Amino acid sequence: MHASATETLAHPSRDEIELAAVLHALSDPVRLLMVRGLAGAIEARSCGSFDVPVTKSTCTHHFKVLREAGVIRQRQEGTKRVNLLREDDLEARFPGLLGTILQAAEHQPLLAARA
Amino acid sequence: MHASATETLAHPSRDEIELAAVLHALSDPVRLLMVRGLAGAIEARSCGSFDVPVTKSTCTHHFKVLREAGVIRQRQEGTKRVNLLREDDLEARFPGLLGTILQAAEHQPLLAARA
DNA sequence: TCAAACGTACGACGATCGTCGTACAACGAA
DNA sequence: TTCGTTGTACGACGATCGTCGTACGTTTGA
Numbered sequence: 001m002h003a004s005a006t007e008t009l010a011h012p013s014r015d016e017i018e019l020a021a022v023l024h025a026l027s028d029p030v031r032l033l034m035v036r037g038l039a040g041a042i043e044a045r046s047c048g049s050f051d052v053p054v055t056k057s058t059c060t061h062h063f064k065v066l067r068e069a070g071v072i073r074q075r076q077e078g079t080k081r082v083n084l085l086r087e088d089d090l091e092a093r094f095p096g097l098l099g100t101i102l103q104a105a106e107h108q109p110l111l112a113a114r115a
Numbered sequence: 116m117h118a119s120a121t122e123t124l125a126h127p128s129r130d131e132i133e134l135a136a137v138l139h140a141l142s143d144p145v146r147l148l149m150v151r152g153l154a155g156a157i158e159a160r161s162c163g164s165f166d167v168p169v170t171k172s173t174c175t176h177h178f179k180v181l182r183e184a185g186v187i188r189q190r191q192e193g194t195k196r197v198n199l200l201r202e203d204d205l206e207a208r209f210p211g212l213l214g215t216i217l218q219a220a221e222h223q224p225l226l227a228a229r230a
Numbered sequence: 231t232c233a234a235a236c237g238t239a240c241g242a243c244g245a246t247c248g249t250c251g252t253a254c255a256a257c258g259a260a
Numbered sequence: 261t262t263c264g265t266t267g268t269a270c271g272a273c274g275a276t277c278g279t280c281g282t283a284c285g286t287t288t289g290a
Contacts, residue, residue: 057252104212
């Protein structure tokens, strides 16, 4: 992968997470779908495991937006890039925010029905 | 005013309020500032009473975005257009959402210091 | 009656956004 | 070593966004 094992992906620290960036990141239907998938998962999920109606390069873009906003953490594992929701950091920085947004998203129509 | 007393401003009904639109509306620092001002107010506030660092026409634009997202309700009162947070509708549609965002905004730096 | 206050409408502008296709790099397996 | 899998990088594209200035319409008050 371009980002080899030695170089780490840029993530904002907990204190650097900005509300506007988080809200913007979650205001896109595709990204909200990704976050919902991450919220339901027990394990970290690879980028390719998401059933979203966009191409690979668009996927890369969306994960980058989520990572730079501080919503997810990305880690390289072999050829896969694995994604994890930063629930603890988000909860510490903006208590209740992720939970209420995720709950709000539940009774919203999905952008695309998933299996 | 262009929109005379007889013609009403377009507002989404409670059920038409979309999460993505709300998050997008609140992801702009100026609009978040407006909403914070509205949340603190007991009475409805006129557009001009907000101390935001943008011109009048930009203000008009932002209030329109907030209204069309279902975040605020606008009502004409004489020459003033008066704004009110749709707290009840938002609470019914997305329980806790507005509150947690407002609370999150509190320990975020203001875009511009206000009196 | 007339002017000031309030806010909109319209058009413009540069910036950002979401999307894609192509090319490429890294890792793992045969 | 070679090939398939995984995902990135880069450039492009149209669309939307946030901002402004100017012109104008309403209402209120002098």
